[in-house]
Amino acid sequence: MNLGFDIDGVISDFVAYFATIARKHYGLTLDESDIYCHDLDYVLGISRQERDRLVRETLLGDLQPIEGAKETLERLNSHGHKIIILTARFGDLNSVTRDWLQKKGIPYSLLIQSNQGEKHLAEVDLDLVVEDDLEDALGWSKKVKTVLVYDHPWNQSFNVKGLIKRVYSWNDIFEEIQQLKAT
């Protein structure tokens, strides 16, 4: 199957590193539960330009993978699935991103960079996608059968149409892929 994965908030623990940057600049102790929406400029009360500087500084840092990400992706890769990385990181961070994926031992066959909210416009056929941003997850739901949202405080939703399915760990992601394969 063709499996799509977002990086930040799904494969990488972006927020843990972002918190160290927020502490450095503002003396603020930021917990994941404080990040109630995906727009960090709103969370911190700063301009978009300032937010982009902090995000860039974070992405240039040594982000750690979320528990189970590397092992599960290796397992899926060895099962013959095609792993496609879908990110809304800044376009000029392509080589930084590739270096990070390699350094952390994340297997993938394709890396696609898009603007936030426009990921689903990429010309790629996916059986399943994992996102932490609701805007992109709902975009994907127009064309991908199974859209998994990695649970975080910034992506809560009543999900009244059942367009997404919530997962809480990489074990959950693996189970969902096994189930989809069986159907």
Ligand SMILES: [Mg+2]
């Ligand atoms: Mg993300």
